[in-house]
Amino acid sequence: GIQVEQSPPDLILQEGANSTLRCNFSDSVNNLQWFHQNPWGQLINLFYIPSGTKQNGRLSATTVATERYSLLYISSSQTTDSGVYFCAVGRGAQKLVFGQGTRLTINP
Amino acid sequence: NAGVTQTPKFQVLKTGQSMTLQCAQDMNHEYMSWYRQDPGMGLRLIHYSVGAGITDQGEVPNGYNVSRSTTEDFPLRLLSAAPSQTSVYFCASRGGAGEKLFFGSGTQLSVL
Numbered sequence: 001g002i003q004v005e006q007s008p009p010d011l012i013l014q015e016g017a018n019s020t021l022r023c024n025f026s027d028s029v030n031n032l033q034w035f036h037q038n039p040w041g042q043l044i045n046l047f048y049i050p051s052g053t054k055q056n057g058r059l060s061a062t063t064v065a066t067e068r069y070s071l072l073y074i075s076s077s078q079t080t081d082s083g084v085y086f087c088a089v090g091r092g093a094q095k096l097v098f099g100q101g102t103r104l105t106i107n108p
Numbered sequence: 109n110a111g112v113t114q115t116p117k118f119q120v121l122k123t124g125q126s127m128t129l130q131c132a133q134d135m136n137h138e139y140m141s142w143y144r145q146d147p148g149m150g151l152r153l154i155h156y157s158v159g160a161g162i163t164d165q166g167e168v169p170n171g172y173n174v175s176r177s178t179t180e181d182f183p184l185r186l187l188s189a190a191p192s193q194t195s196v197y198f199c200a201s202r203g204g205a206g207e208k209l210f211f212g213s214g215t216q217l218s219v220l
Contacts, residue, residue, distance in 0.1 A: 001167075004150075033209055043198065043211040050206075086150060092205050095141065095166055098150040 002027045004089055006099035013077055014107055021072040021102045023087035031090040032063050034072050037101070038083045046072070046085075077106045110134050114199050114212035121189040121219045129184040129215050131199030137210075139202045140182040144168065144195040145214075151198065157182055189219045 003026040013019055023032070034046040047054050047061045049070065054061055058078075063070040074081055084103050088096040115130045133140065141156035143166075153166030157176040171193060173185040182201075186193060199212040 031205065035209075035211075041196065041214055043200075043214075045208045045210060048206070048208045088151075088209070095153050095156050096209060097153070098143075100150045 002029065002089055002091075002097050004087060004097055004099035006085075006087060006102050008102060009100065010103045010105075012105045012107065015077060015079060017077050017106075019074045019077060019104065021074075021085050021104070023070040023072070023089075023099055025068050025070075025089045027091075028068075029065065029089040029091055031092070031096065032065075032070055033088050033096065034061055034070070035086045035088065036081075036083050037086065043086075074104075077104075079106045079108055082106045112199055112201050112210055112212035114197075114215050116215060117213065119215060119217050121186075121217065123189060123191060123219060125189050127186050127189065129186075129197055129199075129217075131182045131184065131212060132180050133182075133201040133210075134180065135201065135203065135210070136179060137201035137203045138179070139204065140176065141166070141200050141209075142172070142174065142182070142184045143198045143200065145198060146195050154184065154197075186217075191219050193217065194219045 005024045007022045036044045049061045049063045051065045058075045060073045084101040086101045088098045090096040112133045138159045142154040143151040155174040157163045197215045202209045
């Protein structure tokens with residue numbers, strides 16, 4: 001099956017800093033999504049981005065499907081950005097496979 | 109719209125007991141799935157369904173059963189609970205292959 005690797009596993013930053021999270025995957029996919037799990041455990045879908053670039057406020061994501069990676073950018077970090085960020089990949093209607101996540105801590 | 113609704117939010121079981129985790133969505137989504145999340149690990153797929161009457165196994169299906177009699181509901185049954193099934197369980201749904209996946213709020217299950 002498809003393998004998903006996220007890096008770094010942990011990231012600690014000061015408020016206002018920028019960050020880049022990476023998701024590598026082992027096979028071709030046509031479904032890639034980014035999620036944020038907040039400290040209360042709620043999972044929020046950030047982006048559906050099988051290819052190209054999308055932006056939503058301070059967050060943006062880029063997927064280069066031919067090179068099998070995706071990047072999530074967070075600019076001007078706020079404490080509310082803390083939590084775990086997951087990417088998930090899949091093909092067509094098949095199941096989504098999740099990475100292990102990146103734990104982001106934003107200190108005030 | 110309520111989105112994806114899971115019940116209960118918390119549950120404590122004794123080894124060997126059975127129970128059903130409920131999941132319902134009101135978005136007319138065809139695809140529904142169950143994941144478990146263990147400390148320090150990502151989300152692992154238990155079972156999924158691509159439509160009413162159709163279910164399939166994920167990565168960790170042993171000890172769990174599912175059925176999909178309606179589009180809205182996708183219950184997860186623990187047949188004989190074991191301590192290894194202590195976890196947080198999430199139900200999720202999406203409209204189709206090219207659509208976002210939405211999660212319920214989770215069920216924290218402890219098996220003693």
